[in-house]
Amino acid sequence: MKEIKFTIDGKECKGKNGQTIVEAAKDNGVYIPTLCHFEGLKPAGTCRICTVKVGGRNMAACTTPITEGMMVENNILELEDMRKAIIEMLFVEGNHMCPTCEKSGNCELQALAYRYGMMAPRFPYMWPIRQVDATIPKIYLDRNRCVQCLRCVRGITTKDGRHIFGLINRGGKTMIHVDDELAADITERQAAKAMEMCPVGAILKKEVGFVVPIGKRKFDTKPIGSEIQK
Amino acid sequence: MGKNLVTIVTASVAKYRKNKALLLDIIRDVQSELGCVSDEAIVQIAKSLGISRVDVEGVVTFYHFFSKNPVGKYSVYLNNSVTAQMNGRAAVAKAFSNAAGCAFGKTTGDGVIGLFDTSCIGMNDQEPAAIINGVVFTKLTADRAKTIVADMKAGRAVQDMVQEYGDGANQSALIKAMVSNNIQRRGPVLFAPFEAGSAIKAAVEKKPEDVIEEIKISNLRGRGGAGFPTGMKWDFCRKAEGKKHYVVCNADEGEPGTFKDRVILTEIPQMLFEGMAVGGYAVGAEEGILYLRAEYMYLKKYLEDVLEKMRKNKILGKNIAGKKGFNFDIRIQMGAGAYVCGEESALIESAEGKRGEPRNRPPFPVQSGYLGYPTTVNNVETFCAASRIMREGGKWFKAMGTAQSAGTKLLSVSGDCKKPGIYEIEFGTTVQTLLEMVEGRTAKAIQIGGPSGTCVGKNDFGKRICYDDLATGGSMIVIGPDRDVLEIVKNFMEFFVEESCGWCVPCRAGNQILLNKLEKIMEGHGAESDLADLESWCKIVKSMSRCGLGQTSPNPIATTLKNFRDVYEAKIRKGVDFVPQFNLASAVEESCKAAGRKPNLHGEH
Numbered sequence: 001m002k003e004i005k006f007t008i009d010g011k012e013c014k015g016k017n018g019q020t021i022v023e024a025a026k027d028n029g030v031y032i033p034t035l036c037h038f039e040g041l042k043p044a045g046t047c048r049i050c051t052v053k054v055g056g057r058n059m060a061a062c063t064t065p066i067t068e069g070m071m072v073e074n075n076i077l078e079l080e081d082m083r084k085a086i087i088e089m090l091f092v093e094g095n096h097m098c099p100t101c102e103k104s105g106n107c108e109l110q111a112l113a114y115r116y117g118m119m120a121p122r123f124p125y126m127w128p129i130r131q132v133d134a135t136i137p138k139i140y141l142d143r144n145r146c147v148q149c150l151r152c153v154r155g156i157t158t159k160d161g162r163h164i165f166g167l168i169n170r171g172g173k174t175m176i177h178v179d180d181e182l183a184a185d186i187t188e189r190q191a192a193k194a195m196e197m198c199p200v201g202a203i204l205k206k207e208v209g210f211v212v213p214i215g216k217r218k219f220d221t222k223p224i225g226s227e228i229q230k
Numbered sequence: 231m232g233k234n235l236v237t238i239v240t241a242s243v244a245k246y247r248k249n250k251a252l253l254l255d256i257i258r259d260v261q262s263e264l265g266c267v268s269d270e271a272i273v274q275i276a277k278s279l280g281i282s283r284v285d286v287e288g289v290v291t292f293y294h295f296f297s298k299n300p301v302g303k304y305s306v307y308l309n310n311s312v313t314a315q316m317n318g319r320a321a322v323a324k325a326f327s328n329a330a331g332c333a334f335g336k337t338t339g340d341g342v343i344g345l346f347d348t349s350c351i352g353m354n355d356q357e358p359a360a361i362i363n364g365v366v367f368t369k370l371t372a373d374r375a376k377t378i379v380a381d382m383k384a385g386r387a388v389q390d391m392v393q394e395y396g397d398g399a400n401q402s403a404l405i406k407a408m409v410s411n412n413i414q415r416r417g418p419v420l421f422a423p424f425e426a427g428s429a430i431k432a433a434v435e436k437k438p439e440d441v442i443e444e445i446k447i448s449n450l451r452g453r454g455g456a457g458f459p460t461g462m463k464w465d466f467c468r469k470a471e472g473k474k475h476y477v478v479c480n481a482d483e484g485e486p487g488t489f490k491d492r493v494i495l496t497e498i499p500q501m502l503f504e505g506m507a508v509g510g511y512a513v514g515a516e517e518g519i520l521y522l523r524a525e526y527m528y529l530k531k532y533l534e535d536v537l538e539k540m541r542k543n544k545i546l547g548k549n550i551a552g553k554k555g556f557n558f559d560i561r562i563q564m565g566a567g568a569y570v571c572g573e574e575s576a577l578i579e580s581a582e583g584k585r586g587e588p589r590n591r592p593p594f595p596v597q598s599g600y601l602g603y604p605t606t607v608n609n610v611e612t613f614c615a616a617s618r619i620m621r622e623g624g625k626w627f628k629a630m631g632t633a634q635s636a637g638t639k640l641l642s643v644s645g646d647c648k649k650p651g652i653y654e655i656e657f658g659t660t661v662q663t664l665l666e667m668v669e670g671r672t673a674k675a676i677q678i679g680g681p682s683g684t685c686v687g688k689n690d691f692g693k694r695i696c697y698d699d700l701a702t703g704g705s706m707i708v709i710g711p712d713r714d715v716l717e718i719v720k721n722f723m724e725f726f727v728e729e730s731c732g733w734c735v736p737c738r739a740g741n742q743i744l745l746n747k748l749e750k751i752m753e754g755h756g757a758e759s760d761l762a763d764l765e766s767w768c769k770i771v772k773s774m775s776r777c778g779l780g781q782t783s784p785n786p787i788a789t790t791l792k793n794f795r796d797v798y799e800a801k802i803r804k805g806v807d808f809v810p811q812f813n814l815a816s817a818v819e820e821s822c823k824a825a826g827r828k829p830n831l832h833g834e835h
Contacts, residue, residue, distance in 0.1 A: 045590045047735050048774045058773055063590040085770045086735050093739040122763070123743050124811055148732070158282075166284030167585065167732070168291045170568070172742050174732030179276070179283040 006070040021061035021072055022050055029230030032074055033083055033115070035090075035108055035199055036149035037062040044150045047090075049083050049112070080116075087112050088121035093172075095130065095144035096200075102209050103201030105217030109147060110200075111224035130175070136183045138191035139203055146176055146202035156194050158182055164190075176202070236274055238263045243278040250279055251601070253289055253583030254566050257296055265341075266300045292585040292731075294348060294567030295524045302337045302344025304382040306330075307361045308370075311350035311486045312677075312721045313644045313707060314357040318371070322358045325372035329379035343382050349569060349725055350486035351525040354644035354707070355412050355651050363388045364527045366409050368396075399496045404532035411493050412651025415667065417638040419618045419627070420498065420611070420654050427545050429504040429617035433511050434553035441512040442468065445616060447624030449636035453611035454480060454572070455679060455703025456778070457635075460616065463606055466596040467513040470604035475515035477506050477558075478600060478607045480577055482523040484569040485680035486725060487705030490640040491610040493652050495522075495529050498614060499536045500545075503560055505613025507546065508620055510558040513606050518560040521577050524567045533562060569729035573777050574607040575599075576731065587731045588777040611640050611704075631657030635696035639704065643668045645677075646710030661700065662691040670708040675715065675794070680705035681722035682782035685715070687793045715790055715797045716752050722786035723748060730779060737780030740771035744787060750811050756802035757809045765791055 002017040008030045015024030020043060025032045035047040043062040050061040053073035061072070073079070090096075090109060098104050133141040152165040153176070164186060168177045186194070195205045214220070242259040246252040256275060261267050267275075267290045276283040290296045295307075308314075308323055323345075327333055330343045337344040353359035356368035365388045367378065381391050395401040396410040413421065433441050446461030467475060479502065483491040494502055506518045522530065537560055540546040548557045568586045571577045575589035578600050599605020608616075615637060619627050628636045635657035644650045647670030655664065665673055678684050678695070679702035686693065686700065693700050709718065723745040732738045744767055751760055768784035768791075775781050791798060803809055818829045 043590065045776055046733055048776065051774055060590070060776070065592065082770050082774055085767075086774060089735055089739040089743065092743070093735075123767075124746065126739075126742070126746075147735075148738075162280075163282040163285050166282060166288045168284065168288050170292050170585075170732045171727060171730040172732065172738055174738065177284050177287065179285075182282060 004066050004068050004070075006066050006068070006072065008072045009075050015066045019066055021052060021054075021059075021064050021066055021070075024066045025061065025072075025074070026228050029228065030074065031225035031229040032061045033112060033225065034062055035112060035147065036151065038149075038151045038155065038197060041151060041154045044154060046149055047086065047147065049086050051079065051083065053079065084116040084118060085122065087116055087118060088123055090147050091118070091121045092123045092125045093128070094146060095127065097144075101145065101201040102204055103145070103198075105214055105220045106212075107201060107219075108199035108224060111219035114219070115223045115225060133178070135180070136178060136186075138186055138188065138206055139183075139194060140206060141176065141178065142202050142204065143175055144202075145200045147200055148174060148176060149199055151197045151199065152176065152194050152203060155197050156186070156190055165194075235264065235268075235271055239271060239274040240278060243275065248279060249583075250281060251581075251583045253279070253286070254293070254564065254580065255583075257286075257290055258564065258566065261296055265303070266297050268298060272298075288585050289583070292568065293524075293565075296566055300337055300341055300344070301346070303342050304362055304388065305344045305346065306378075307346050307348035307351070308334070309349075309351045309353065309357060309359050310347045310721075311354060311357070311725075312718050313354040313487060314359065315717075315721065316645060316710075316713070317357040319358040321372045322370045322375050325375035326379060329376045330382075343379065348567070349729060350484065350488075352483060352489040352492045352523070353409065354487050354489055354642065354705075356410055357644070361525060362391075365389055365392060366407050366528055367392070368408055368410070399532070402532060404535055405496070405529060407528050409492075409496075409528075410651075411497060413493060413497070414643075414649050414651040415653040415655065417640075417654030417656070418630070419638045420494065420501075420614055420640055422618075424498060424501045424617070424621075426500050426540075427504070427543065427551065429501070429620040430507045430511070430545055430551040432620040433508045434551045434556060438468065438512050438514065441508060441620070444624045445512070445619060448615075448619045448627040449624075450612065450615050450619060450627065451635065451697060452609055453615065453639070453703070454609035455485070455683075455701060457697040457701060460608060460612055463596060463608070464509060464512045466594075467604050467606040470597050472602075472604040474517070474603045475513050476600040476603050476605040477509045477513065477515045477518040478574075478578065478581065478605055479506055479518065479520045479610060479613055480572065480574060480607055481520055481526070481610050482565050482572045482577060483610070483703075484523060484572045484729075485682060485703055485705045486722070487642060487644055487677065487680045487707045488703060489642045489644075490652055490704045492526060492529075494610050494614060494640070495526065495533065499533055500540065501614045501617045502610055503537065503540060504545065505615070505617040506560055507550065507558050508616050509606060509608065509613060511553075511556060513604070515606075516557045516559070518558060519581055519600065520560055520562045521565060521571070521581050522562055523565045523571075527564060530562060530564065537562075568731075569725075570731045570777070570779050573779065576777070577607060578605065585731070587733045588779075590776070609703075632694070632696050632698070634698045639695065639702070641695075641702070641706050642704045643670075643706045643708065645706075645708035646670055646673060646713070647708040655695070657696040658694050660692055660694050661686065664695065664706070665691065665708065668708065670710075672711050673708045674711045674713070675709040677705070677707040677709060677718070678702050680707070681725055681786050682778070683785060683789075685709075685719075685786065685789045685793060690793070715794050716748070716801070719786045719790050720745070720748060720752065723783075726779070726783035730783070734774075734776040734780065736771045736774040737776065737783065740767065740775070740780070741783050743767065744771065744784060746811075748787060751798065751801050754801065754803075755809045755811055755813075756798075757806045758802060758804070759807060760802065760809075761791065761798055
């Protein structure tokens with residue numbers, strides 16, 4: 001496979017043809033923050049947190065393939081503040097009560113907020129009224145916490161490729177919804193996978209909770225991204 | 231009802247050969263038969279097509295003109311664009327509401343009348359206007375609204391309520407609409423005489439590469455507003471590998487205040503269709519799609535007829551214009567009410583029967599477009615210009631306009647001027663010259679390119695209309711001296727909040743945040759810091775959004791903060807660092823009353 005040379009903030013990097021900036025950056029020990037991105041799934045580009053500058057233009061690093069000689073700017077003050085702003089937007093757009101959430105410590109949104117040193121969002125809270133769907137046999141769907149990353153839409157389908165999760169409505173009313181017939185048939189494995197994929201606590205598996213205690217969770221001791229950053 | 235529903239859905243799905251890509255058409259048929267697309271209907275459609283229910287529901291709930299709830303035997307969609315408001319929309323809405331006995335957003339108890347707000351329907355030069363069951367009503371008054379409601383209650387056919395027809399082809403048997411063309415100024419590219427068949431005949435005499443070269447020479451750029459060089463787009467598309475290539479015409483003009491494509495579709499559709507055929511010949515496509523916005527449904531039969539005549543005259547079909555082996559035909563794909571579908575990749579998604587969400591790029595539509603095939607998407611006006619260039623040559627075209635903006639531009643002028651309508655002007659014309667032409671000399675501002683464009687004040691009236699100065703897709707809204715600029719900005723921001731597809735965070739949440747902040751200021755709760763916030767937050771939404779919608783939606787605020795800062799300054803409290811979003815005393819009034827005590831606003835014990 002053809003090797004591609006490119007730079008991130010001046011650092012010389014090598015990547016493979018067809019890789020996105022996020023993937024190639026990871027291989028080179030450079031962390032670009034992501035939220036909707038999930039390895040192995042087709043990139044969606046919904047959160048925009050991975051926005052970098054290429055040739056002076058803003059691009060989502062999770063959807064943009066690397067090209068020979070590309071010069072990526074990642075660690076720029078202005079961009080970092082805008083990434084933080086997006087995290088803050090997500091906090092005010094939904095209802096995120098970390099202390100009572102089963103995902104606390106494993107939550108990527110919370111971890112990003114810590115990494116970016118978010119104290120209080122700059123935007124006023126919207127306190128939306130969002131519906132919880134507890135009718136699905138194996139999982140809870142708590143839309144209060146949903147960031148609409150579409151990982152569940154992309155990652156959890158039937159054997160013949162039909163969507164179990166999908167988006168309905170548009171604009172600020174957009175929300176994740178399920179095909180109730182298909183959702184009723186999801187397996188234990190799919191339910192576990194859906195919960196694991198969900199970056200926040202919007203999809204939780206029923207009848208289990210707090211298996212891993214607080215203090216021993218993914219982001220309890222090290223900030224998100226430290227597994228990549230060299 | 232149950233069996234009836236199944237029969238109707240099954241018939242509709244069969245009519246479209248179980249083709250998932252035609253889901254919008256299937257849903258439209260079901261909606262028109264049943265008055266809505268209920269959960270039961272969604273289940274049935276999903277079952278018949280073998281797809282997920284949530285995918286069907288996703289489409290039904292994405293488009294404005296589809297509804298899960300009954301929209302009434304008569305569904306009134308009253309335009310709420312800023313120009314409609316300037317022309318007395320409030321009184322018309324009130325008359326509809328009072329006479330029907332139901333609020334907007336609702337349907338009467340007997341299910342006869344439904345009243346709904348709707349984003350700009352392309353009638354800005356004859357507002358207030360509404361669409362009732364697909365039929366357009368223009369220049370509405372409160373009295374007219376009352377008689378329309380009486381007619382609806384009496385069960386009259388909607389078409390029979392139209393009292394007089396507009397000018398030109400609006401009178402033709404297949405349109406019969408009260409819409410007026412209002413062509414105020416005819417220019418050499420679009421409105422000079424055009425002999426049917428002449429463009430495609432001239433094109434097929436050249437090699438396809440030479441057709442592209444001629445377009446490149448002309449320096450024609452996309453007329454939708456973005457201004458991408460057309461020759462280059464066709465070249466990329468031609469060179470992209472694919473078993474098939476597609477030509478798509480973007481007739482989804484949804485930018486509030488634009489209606490130029492409606493007039494082209496009414497008066498010179500053949501020139502447009504020939505332009506598409508020229509494009510097909512150039513890029514190597516045999517199929518063309520006209521994506522027509524739902525608001526222009528009333529033109530569909532007429533356009534189908536034009537296409538049929540072109541087929542008879544061998545300008546469409548097989549071996550067309552006498553060129554052996556060159557086959558090209560066009561089908562019409564109806565939209566269903568979504569501004570974002572004017573974005574080319576969202577338009578393609580919609581044409582494939584999906585939610586109109588823009589795609590990530592790369593790949594670009596010229597590489598992977600409709601059904602994954604290389605596709606060129608061009609504006610209605612662009613195709614017409616291509617037809618003219620085939621006849622007159624690239625050099626002739628390039629000689630008009632400015633160095634970077636060749637040719638003429640069709641403008642849709644509305645608002646506070648005596649002569650609203652369509653103007654074909656040469657690129658490079660100044661705003662001042664235009665204002666004199668349209669008799670809007672008293673204007674204090676003009677909104678150029680619609681809400682996503684720029685609001686310019688008198689200081690900038692010397693600027694020129696062209697890609698490198700004031701770019702526009704055609705919408706020009708004249709704002710008179712007595713208008714409240716902030717009310718206009720609010721209307722535009724409400725529009726973007728309504729029309730954001732919801733895919734990416736900055737656009738979905740950011741526009742609502744901006745609107746909330748603007749309302750805070752308008753309600754008198756603004757401080758200096760709020761203006762600084764607005765400025766910086768506009769930048770965030772513009773910089774981080776995925777597509778052109780979010781990248782331009784803060785413009786109403788950003789450009790008026792720059793050009794009309796005084797109107798914001800007048801609203802805020804000077805010398806105060808912070809003002810809360812709400813009035814604390816009035817917020818606790820009710821609970822204090824219930825508890826029988828006085829509000830304690832200053833923490834006194």
